[in-house]
Amino acid sequence: MTVARHIVRSIALILPLVALTGSVGSAKDNVEIRLTGRFFAEPATVQLVVAVEPNSENRTLRVEADGDNMFCATEIQLAGAREQRLHTVEFKNLAAGGYTLRAQVLSNSTNVRSQAEQEIMVAGDGSDTGGW
Secondary structure, eight states: OOHHHHHHHHHHHHHHHHHHOSOOSOTTOOEEEEESOSEEESSEEEEEEEEEOOOTTOOEEEEEEEESSOEEEEEEEOOGGGSOSEEEEEEEEEOSEEEEEEEEEESSSSOEEEEEEEEEEEESOSOOOOOO
């Protein structure tokens, strides 16, 4: 595949995501994802900061990178109202494709109190199948 085809393919994948980028949720949500970019080169290292308003019911912060061919997640235990507000999470070696970054605050193992999402794009030819 030529370089021009890679560029055209990447642009075709990126343009629809521009319209989708943003947070999902209502004003009462207490979680926010902060990114320094939306477009990355394969294999991507994506660092994000998740802001969580301290609340006595907060028990777990689950952060996911959900892509077409790759999924990874991490969980951070929260100390309710005593917990710090900002949490840094890093996903390494993300393969080419679109991803939904999702942060969920849970009050117990199954009850999602609030959620935020951001869309990102990792550009590349998709041939690197290295793990994370």
